[in-house]
Amino acid sequence: MSRPAPAKRQQSPSSATSAEGAWAAKMDRLRRRARPQNTLRICDDDQLRRRFEETEQAARRARFVAEANAGDEQAARQAADAAAAHEDARTALDAASEFLTFRALPRPVLEELIAQHPPTEKQTGEGAIFNSDTFPAALVSAASMDGMSWEEAEELLNTWSAPDANALWEAAWQVQQESRVDLGKD
Known part of the structure; x- marks a missing residue:
């Protein structure tokens, strides 16, 4: 014997309009999301980088001591001094640094870029999804918010040391993999 279909709940015109408005507002927010960067x-100044790291550790230790000794004015003062020294080190490091910023590409753009740089037969046999000789410079250039050309990206990838070139590539590639959504699992 078949069961009767459950009765549909009737929505009042005002609740339907309210739900549509809420959805429209949500969809508008989703459309306006900024892509990850x-x-x-x-920075080529090793002393500034070391100073920044040392002051960061010192500030962390001083903050821990101050939090563990609530009410201890000397510990609080030391934490504030360490935080100020760390901020000074950050300012000096920032002034001596160059920054390259990369933005995630829209999915169809990334897929098209990958398609434009298919792996060689040998690379395909190794499981590659793109040509590792041509794709990195293309991605670095396409994802660059600084206006880096493909030729400039290729030059840097080919002339920098292996760790620096890898860091450049990873900065552009990792942002393409960044997810800011949650499947709702708690």
Whole structure:
């Protein structure tokens, strides 16, 4: 014996209009989401980088001591001084650094870019989805918010040391993989 279909709930015209308006507002917010960005810091001054790291650790330790000793004015003062020294080190490091910023490409644009750089037969046999000789410069250029051309990206990838070139590539590639959505699992 078949069951009767459940009765549909009737929505009043005002609740339907309200739901449509809420959806329209939500869809508008979804359309306006900014794509993820990633910034690569380039600084050749090892002393400034070390000073920044040291002051960061010192500020973290001083803050921990101050939090563990609530009411201790000397510990609070030391934490504030360490935080100020860290901020000074950050300012000096920022002034001596160059920054390259990369933005995630819309999915169809990234897929088209990958399609324009198919892997060689050998690379396909190794499981590659793009040509590792041509795609990195194309992606770095396409994702660059600084206006880096393909030729400039290729030059940097080919003339920088392997770790620096890898960092450049990873800055452009990782932002393409960044997800800011949650499947609702708690």
